[in-house]
Amino acid sequence: MNTVDYEKLTIYEVESFHKILLQWCGEAQKVLSLDFGRVQKIDIAAIQLLLSAQKTCHKKSSELILENVSSNVRETLRLAGCEMLFKGLK
Amino acid sequence: MTEELRLFLEDSDEQLGFMEASLVNMQEEGVNEEDIGALFRAMHTIKGTAGMFGFDDVVAFAHIAENLLSDVRSNKVPLTAEMLGLFLLCKDHTETLIDTAVDQKPVSSELRKANDDLVAQLLAFTPEGSKPHSQAAESSVTKMGEISPVQSRTTLWHISVGLKPDFFNTGMDVLSLVSFLDGLGTVTRKAIVIDDIPLLENYNPIEAYIGFELQLDTQSDYAAIEEVFEFVEDDIELQILKVTDKEKLLSWIDGLESKQNKVKFLISNGFFDKTDFVTAQESNQVVIPIKNEEKIKNSSFGEDESKVASKKEPHKSFSLRVDSSKIDQLINQMSEMVIANAKIAQRADKLDDTELSESTTIMSEMLEEVRSSVMNIRMVQVGDSFAKFRRIVGDVAKKLGKEIDFIIKGGETELDKMVVEKISDPIMHMLRNSVDHGIEMPQERKAAGKLESGTVTLSAYPDAGTIVIKIVDDGKGLDKERILAKAIANGTIPSNHNLTDKEIFNLIFAAGLSTADQVSDISGRGVGMDVVKRNIEELRGTVEIDSRKGEGSTFTIRLPLTLAIIDGFLIQSGDTKYIIPLEMIQECIELSPAYKKQMKGNHFINLRDSILPLLDIRTYFDESESKSQRENVVVIRYGEYKMGLQVDELYGEFQTVIKPLGEVFRNVPGISGGTVLGSGEIALIFDIPKLMEYKIKNS
Amino acid sequence: MSHEDAHEKSEIGQDQYLLFYVGGDVYAIKALSTSEIVEYTTITKVPLMPSFVKGVTNIRGNIVPVIDLLDRFSLGQTEIQPKTSIVVINYKTENETTQLGIIIDEVYEVDDINTDQIKEAPAFGAKIDKKFISYMGKYQGDYIAILDTQAILNTTELSKLAKGCV
Numbered sequence: 001m002n003t004v005d006y007e008k009l010t011i012y013e014v015e016s017f018h019k020i021l022l023q024w025c026g027e028a029q030k031v032l033s034l035d036f037g038r039v040q041k042i043d044i045a046a047i048q049l050l051l052s053a054q055k056t057c058h059k060k061s062s063e064l065i066l067e068n069v070s071s072n073v074r075e076t077l078r079l080a081g082c083e084m085l086f087k088g089l090k
Numbered sequence: 091m092t093e094e095l096r097l098f099l100e101d102s103d104e105q106l107g108f109m110e111a112s113l114v115n116m117q118e119e120g121v122n123e124e125d126i127g128a129l130f131r132a133m134h135t136i137k138g139t140a141g142m143f144g145f146d147d148v149v150a151f152a153h154i155a156e157n158l159l160s161d162v163r164s165n166k167v168p169l170t171a172e173m174l175g176l177f178l179l180c181k182d183h184t185e186t187l188i189d190t191a192v193d194q195k196p197v198s199s200e201l202r203k204a205n206d207d208l209v210a211q212l213l214a215f216t217p218e219g220s221k222p223h224s225q226a227a228e229s230s231v232t233k234m235g236e237i238s239p240v241q242s243r244t245t246l247w248h249i250s251v252g253l254k255p256d257f258f259n260t261g262m263d264v265l266s267l268v269s270f271l272d273g274l275g276t277v278t279r280k281a282i283v284i285d286d287i288p289l290l291e292n293y294n295p296i297e298a299y300i301g302f303e304l305q306l307d308t309q310s311d312y313a314a315i316e317e318v319f320e321f322v323e324d325d326i327e328l329q330i331l332k333v334t335d336k337e338k339l340l341s342w343i344d345g346l347e348s349k350q351n352k353v354k355f356l357i358s359n360g361f362f363d364k365t366d367f368v369t370a371q372e373s374n375q376v377v378i379p380i381k382n383e384e385k386i387k388n389s390s391f392g393e394d395e396s397k398v399a400s401k402k403e404p405h406k407s408f409s410l411r412v413d414s415s416k417i418d419q420l421i422n423q424m425s426e427m428v429i430a431n432a433k434i435a436q437r438a439d440k441l442d443d444t445e446l447s448e449s450t451t452i453m454s455e456m457l458e459e460v461r462s463s464v465m466n467i468r469m470v471q472v473g474d475s476f477a478k479f480r481r482i483v484g485d486v487a488k489k490l491g492k493e494i495d496f497i498i499k500g501g502e503t504e505l506d507k508m509v510v511e512k513i514s515d516p517i518m519h520m521l522r523n524s525v526d527h528g529i530e531m532p533q534e535r536k537a538a539g540k541l542e543s544g545t546v547t548l549s550a551y552p553d554a555g556t557i558v559i560k561i562v563d564d565g566k567g568l569d570k571e572r573i574l575a576k577a578i579a580n581g582t583i584p585s586n587h588n589l590t591d592k593e594i595f596n597l598i599f600a601a602g603l604s605t606a607d608q609v610s611d612i613s614g615r616g617v618g619m620d621v622v623k624r625n626i627e628e629l630r631g632t633v634e635i636d637s638r639k640g641e642g643s644t645f646t647i648r649l650p651l652t653l654a655i656i657d658g659f660l661i662q663s664g665d666t667k668y669i670i671p672l673e674m675i676q677e678c679i680e681l682s683p684a685y686k687k688q689m690k691g692n693h694f695i696n697l698r699d700s701i702l703p704l705l706d707i708r709t710y711f712d713e714s715e716s717k718s719q720r721e722n723v724v725v726i727r728y729g730e731y732k733m734g735l736q737v738d739e740l741y742g743e744f745q746t747v748i749k750p751l752g753e754v755f756r757n758v759p760g761i762s763g764g765t766v767l768g769s770g771e772i773a774l775i776f777d778i779p780k781l782m783e784y785k786i787k788n789s
Numbered sequence: 790m791s792h793e794d795a796h797e798k799s800e801i802g803q804d805q806y807l808l809f810y811v812g813g814d815v816y817a818i819k820a821l822s823t824s825e826i827v828e829y830t831t832i833t834k835v836p837l838m839p840s841f842v843k844g845v846t847n848i849r850g851n852i853v854p855v856i857d858l859l860d861r862f863s864l865g866q867t868e869i870q871p872k873t874s875i876v877v878i879n880y881k882t883e884n885e886t887t888q889l890g891i892i893i894d895e896v897y898e899v900d901d902i903n904t905d906q907i908k909e910a911p912a913f914g915a916k917i918d919k920k921f922i923s924y925m926g927k928y929q930g931d932y933i934a935i936l937d938t939q940a941i942l943n944t945t946e947l948s949k950l951a952k953g954c955v
Contacts, residue, residue: 011258013299014295016562044264048287048300049596056290081302426850666834666844711836751835751845753944754854754885758837764845764852772833772845772852 001067003035011045014078021053028062039069042076051085094261095192097411102188105132109181112479113174115486123168129177130159136184137441138318140452141266145191148184152175153210153273155180158216164243164309166217175213178481183208208540215401239654243331244309246274246363248339252283252301252327259296260325270318275308281359283353303361305333336366343367358736414508417467421747424461428745431457436769457769468508469703470548473501475510479521483546486525493532493543494525503550505557509629509649513559516633520561520645521546521618528643538640557671559647562740566574567635570594580599595635599623631764632779634729648729658746658765659726660773662739663707667773669746669765670735674726674778678740681721695734697725705785707738710760728778735783748775807876807915808897814916816895817926817935824876824888826896826930829873839951840866846890848877854947855890861941862917867892867901880942889942902926902935910934911925 002024006013024032032053054064065087069077077083112125137152155177161167183204190197190399197205205488249271283301307316315330331338331512339362343349354360404508431453438446474500505513529535529544536542547562570591577583577597589597599619626633630650637643645778650656658669685695694703702725723734746765751774755761762777814870827848832855833846845852855875859867867873875890901936906927911921915934923937 011296017384018290018293018295025290044300045258045295045298048284048298049293049295051284052287052290052293055284058299059289076265076486079269081268081282082284085282085284664834664836666836749852751852752854753882754842754889754947755835755838755845757948757950758835761835764833765849766847766852770847772830772847774833774835 001033001035001064003030003037004039006039008041009039009046010041010043017046018049021049021056025053025056025060025062028057028060030061031063031065032057032066032084035069036066036070036073039073040070042073044080047077047080047082051082055088095143098143099188099192101139101411102185106181106185106479107138107474108132110178110481111474113178113181114477114480116169116176117171117484118480120605121174123163126163126169128161130156130163131314132319133159133184134314135320136188138270139271139321139522140146140188142262142321142326143187143191147197148187148191149173151180151187151205151209154212154216158212160309161217167215170218173215176208176215181206223753245305246278247306247312247315248329248331248333249304249306250301250342251304252325253298254325254327255297255299257298257322257325262322262325264302264322267318267322268304271304271315274310274314274318275306278307278358279303279305279361281355281361283355285348285355296786300718301327301558303356305361329441333362337509339366352387371462399597400498406522412467414468417464420463421466424457424464426459428454428457428747432473433769434769443656456744468506468509470502470507471501472505472510473498475514476501476548476550479518479548481516483521483525485520488531490526491531492525492529494529495543497547497549499521499547499549500551503557504647505550505554509557512625512629513631513647513649516625516647517548517559517561517623519547521621524561524563524565524643524645528563528567530566534566538566543608553648557649559649561645561647563643564642567639567641567643568595568598568635570639573597576625592634592636595637598635599633630777630779631762655745655750655777656777658744659724660741660744660767661722661735661737662741664711664736667741667771668707668737669744669768669775670724670726671776671778672743672745674723675730676727676732679723679725679734681723697734700732702732702734704734704736705781708738709734710785726778731782733782746773746775805899806902806926806928807899808933809874810894810897811862812864812894814856814932815928815933817933818876818878818903818938819935820899822938823876825881827875827877827890829869829892830873834841836933838949839947839949843892846875848875848888848890851891852889853877853888856947857892858893858941860952861891862921864916867894870894878938879943880938880944882944891941894909898929900928902928907935908932916922 004017006017009017024034050064050066057064074083077086108128112128112132116122116125133152133156136504137149137156138150140148159165159177162169187205191202223748251264251267257264268277268280281303283303284299286299286301290298290706308315312330316328319326319328329342329592343352346352354739356363356487357367363599406740435447435450435454438450439530480496480498483494496643524546529546530538530540532542535544545562545564547560549562550557550559552558561585573594574583574587574589574597578585582600583589599622623633626647626649632648634646634648635643636646656669657672659672659675661668661670679697688696689704693705696702702723704723721739722737724737724740725732725734732761744765744767748763749765751758751761751764758780760777761774762780763775764772765775767773796916806817807820807823807826808815808817812817819830825848832844832846836840838844841857843855843857843860846855847853849865857867859865872895874893874896877888877890878931879886908925908927910922910925913919915922917934920940921937922934925932926935927933
């Protein structure tokens with residue numbers, strides 16, 4: 001499991017997170033699971049990036065899974081209308 | 091303070107101004123739909139923008155006020171006089187909350203209490219059914235799939251929001267907009283559009299690729315929904331339509347690049363049904379509608395119509411906030427173009443190239459048009475800014491127990507925005523003075539045989555290239571004796587003065603001279619009128635007083651239309667070229683030997699039976715004698731003063747872009763700036779009012 | 790020498806200087822404080838100003854006051870020659886930087902002067918008022934005055950009207 005080492009994941013962080021995701025997606029086999037335990041805040045720019053990561057995973061038949069998602073982040077995902085789009089959120 | 095925060099403050103100031111204007115208007119003219127609408131929108135906008143900055147206290151309070159206003163707007167709650175008063179307090183309170191939030195000050199217990207009191211009062215008026223949930227702030231929790239309890243006259247809207255690529259640059263949080271929609275009603279469906287998101291390899295983290303499709307069940311109208319997106323309207327593709335409006339739906343879809351994908355998306359997410367996309371003629375084909383030319387025409391016509399329709403929505407006058415430095419830059423560039431064109435014209439003259447000359451003439455006409463358009467951007471009607479004085483006059487009158495009819499005239503008069511802003515404080519001060527010192531107490535008025543209620547009139551009108559703002563009251567007038575006594579007592583003038591009435595009145599502009607026997611907290615603190623005068627002079631304006639004992643006083647402020655460009659008249663005296671503001675020139679005459687003979691050593695001539703004092707610029711500026719044989723006189727009028735300027739050469743009209751001369755020349759009397767001529771030379775601009783004032787004072 | 794002066798001086802070594810002729814003598818100013826050198830162009834006289842304030846000229850659309858340096862030094866008035874130039878100097882007031890032009894006869898050189906070649910101005914004996922001189926710098930064997938532009942362009946002094954009141 002890959003730990004997402006950000007407290008906040010917003011437009012200010014997406015540039016560096018993008019680079020990390022590129023690497024992780026390249027390495028991932030069947031599953032890319034991201035530990036979201038540390039992330040307390042997320043914004044639409046980050047959500048968009050996650051959706052891109054998900055697309056990228058699908059393309060190479062792997063799966064993106066978010067784990068340990070905090071309630072704040074979950075709430076934001078719900079507000080964006082995409083809590084159903086990610087695996088690992090129930 | 092960040093740029094965003096500054097804009098926010100500016101905007102909320104404006105909104106608070108709207109609120110006050112509509113409330114005061116309703117207090118005077120009675121309750122009407124238009125003002126209620128304006129009030130609601132203002133409160134709503136404040137809530138929206140405050141939300142973007144996370145000013146929760148402001149949002150929470152505005153939400154409750156807005157709620158009640160929403161009920162007022164839908165005629166559920168009648169708007170009483172008591173409520174108008176309450177909303178005025180709410181406006182003030184909102185202002186305080188905003189200031190507190192912007193200054194990042196903690197909310198004091200006093201403020202908290204005031205807040206709670208107002209909330210309680212607001213809730214007392216709010217009908218049970220529409221009271222906001224206990225946790226109003228929690229509107230960010232989506233209620234997807236939830237169907238709201240059946241409310242009267244709700245409409246199902248479809249809203250499509252596509253973020254333009256540089257949306258993230260706006261710093262706006264699109265999710266908070268989505269949650270505001272929740273506040274308007276119930277978001278019954280919501281889906282994020284992710285088709286355009288590229289793979290990570292091609293992904294640019296700061297570009298926006300997504301969009302949202304939303305279905306909203308609400309009592310709000312088109313305009314109210316559109317307003318939610320007001321601040322990002324340039325950064326999104328927005329489509330708002332009634333779910334039942336098939337025509338608009340089809341024309342929208344038809345205008346899209348990827349119609350098929352959108353239709354599939356909307357159907358699969360349950361927003362619409364397959365059959366919704368079928369036109370009557372094509373009822374057998376379940377395909378993307380409207381394929382042939384004619385229909386495309388039809389549909390785009392339909393879209394045009396809907397655009398027109400949306401333009402007709404009330405209060406749709408869009409305004410654009412532009413940093414004023416951008417306009418200044420434009421004006422600078424314009425003036426460089428004017429100069430460049432003048433150079434070409436000169437060259438064309440030299441070459442005797444008539445064709446080129448004609449082209450430059452056309453060019454300069456066009457430049458003139460562009461210039462006036464650019465200048466127009468800065469012009470605003472004074473009415474909006476005048477409206478806020480109503481309440482001040484009302485408040486002051488109430489406090490003093492006076493009855494006052496406050497009349498505003500000429501609110502449509504246009505003036506440079508910067509001038510309007512800077513003149514606001516002086517006017518406010520003068521109005522306070524008029525109410526406080528000018529208008530008498532009702533019984534006093536009655537005794538003097540006047541109507542018990544006094545009248546204060548604030549009017550604006552253009553006059554001879556300037557804008558005149560007048561404050562007229564029918565009060566007791568200025569007390570000459572008392573002004574004199576004070577001025578002599580504090581040494582402003584000697585006791586053996588021989589001042590005219592006008593000069594005596596003008597003494598109230600001297601520092602530290604207040605005529606009120608009892609210093610009230612309304613005005614009369616001794617500071618004030620001198621500051622008023624200085625502020626007006628900084629705007630290159632003047633102020634005059636006229637007053638009659640027992641009948642009232644008139645304050646006349648004269649202001650230039652704009653600060654940056656004037657129409658000038660170019661002259662030369664000695665080695666220096668000067669510009670005289672054209673609007674002040676009445677005529678130019680030649681100083682013929684006949685005139686000179688008349689003068690007999692005096693410095694005035696008889697111009698058509700009136701005496702015209704002459705001022706020779708050369709001697710005024712202590713320069714060498716004229717080399718020129720011809721002497722010309724430029725007849726200048728300013729207000730009621732006239733004078734003739736003796737100059738060497740007259741060159742004609744010149745578009746003058748005023749530029750500062752700088753600190754080095756600050757002491758030169760009668761020169762207000764400089765301008766660059768077509769030849770690249772510099773001409774100095776006369777400050778005629780200063781020149782006259784100086785001359786009159788020193789003779 | 791005060792501590793502050795010493796600090797200032799140590800910085801000087803890193804600066805380039807603009808060397809130029811005025812009234813036959815060579816003077817220097819820090820190149821950093823100049824913004825450009827332009828050919829002498831038409832100057833519009835502003836009335837009532839002291840004679841060393843020649844007037845204003847147009848530098849790229851901006852109105853810039855022009856000072857006759859020779860006159861400012863009370864050494865006469867500059868005669869305009871083909872090589873006469875105007876050096877545009879950035880002058881700092883309390884809250885902004887404005888531009889002023891000074892008239893010079895001719896540009897001589899732009900070059901470095903080493904820190905150890907810089908000395909205090911003599912207490913007296915210089916042709917021009919001591920207040921206009923920051924330091925003396927040794928350049929190619931000669932001591933030349935490094936001018937204090939802030940003092941030369943002092944707004945309070947420049948803005949005094951020649952005749953007091955009209």
